[in-house]
Amino acid sequence: MRVVSLLPSTTEILFAIGAGDDVVGVTFECDHPVEARERRIVSTSALPEGLSPREIDAFVRAARHAGEDLYRLDAGALEGLDADLVVTQDLCAVCAVDVSVVQDALSHLGTRAEVLTIDPHTLAEVLGSVLTLGRATGREAPAEALVQRLEERLQRVRDEVAERRRAGARTPRMLVLEWTDPAFTPGHWVPEMVELAGATCTLGQAGATSVRADWSQVRASAPDVVVCAPCGYDLPAALELARELVGSGELPPDVPVWAVDANASFARPGPRLVDGVETLAAIVAGADPHGNAACRVR
Incomplete structure (x- = not known):
């Protein structure tokens, strides 16, 4: 399987469940784990470098008001990767390439890659997204094991909080x-x-x-x-x-x-x-x- 991940979080999850070798394309923000930096970059940001927080806020608000995308998808790079699966989101236009942009690009290229949208809003949904990616990449067992380890760590925090109280x-x-x-x-x-x-x-x-x-x-x-x-x-x-x-x-x-x-x-x-x-x-x-x-x- 050849996977393009358009979210730093899903890139991280894919590597964590043993699907890192399947990842062929990432975004410029995919910096963890370090191996992810070796993959081809297929999306970049329209945000200029060196802006202050206030300037970033103003740029984002102006771009959204004008209906402009904050992330650019390199359709040429995507075409050359011959992906089977593209992982993206429609949670936050400020965070990554929107799913509609991906679908338009794939349609233009005539590519039949599956598009998987990951949009967690809660911690439970974040853990659920690990299982979703596990199923999509044939790594169900490693995904379940990762979720179990994460849940055990969260339970330890709950127990410590209860003890302090x-x-x-x-x-x-x-x-x-x-x-x-x-x-x-x-x-x-x-x-x-x-x-x-x-x-x-x-x-x-x-x-x-x-x-x-x-x-x-x-x-x-x-x-x-x-x-x-x-x-x-x-x-x-x-x-x-x-x-x-x-x-x-x-x-x-x-x-x-x-x-x-x-x-x-x-x-x-x-x-x-x-x-x-x-x-x-x-x-x-x-x-x-x-x-x-x-x-x-x-």
């Missing part, structure tokens, strides 16, 4: 910012991640989209801890934005602020979301997150 630990109010200029509240699976980690998500709704918020709303949410998780940013970049945010005075004073690797463990609906849950649980417990998962700003 039995010992009298309070449930802190956690604010996660998926964008910093302007502020965006968390959506989709992130509020679930916060709750699983033992905190209350002050803004945002599980399974819903991320929405813009005024800084007055942010302050009024009275968080006990703030987590800066800007979509698409790794830890060093998120740390820089978190420091700028602290310096701006927009956040409630004297509240702990953490930066996390949003690109790896929060924004992409793949196996590493469980890493994100474990990172948040460590923050709630007052422990140091493992590895280079997070960094405290104040």
Whole structure:
């Protein structure tokens, strides 16, 4: 089987279930695992490099208002790959090539590749997408084993949270910012991640989209801890934005602020979301997150 993955998350899943050798085409954002970078790139972004968060927000809003695509699919590269399966999404126009663009390209090329749409909104649906990709690639057993390992890790977090609560630990109010200029509240699976980690998500709704918020709303949410998780940013970049945010005075004073690797463990609906849950649980417990998962700003 020859697979083209147009989502970093599905690329990650495909490699994790042993289908990496089947992957022949990826996007410019598919950087995990490192082997994925060796595959042919078939989609790129229309977003100029070097923009600030506010400039990115303005560019995205203008493009969507004009009905322009934010991602470009290289139909020529796709034709040369002779794919049997193309994996894409229609969840977020800001995240990847839309399924309609893929179908139009395949129709134009006269290619009969199957198009599989992966659109998880919750953690359960993310785990379900692992099983879906397992079935689509003939890797059912490895997919089921991966889901079992991820569920076991999540259960360990639940057990640790329950133990802390039995010992009298309070449930802190956690604010996660998926964008910093302007502020965006968390959506989709992130509020679930916060709750699983033992905190209350002050803004945002599980399974819903991320929405813009005024800084007055942010302050009024009275968080006990703030987590800066800007979509698409790794830890060093998120740390820089978190420091700028602290310096701006927009956040409630004297509240702990953490930066996390949003690109790896929060924004992409793949196996590493469980890493994100474990990172948040460590923050709630007052422990140091493992590895280079997070960094405290104040």
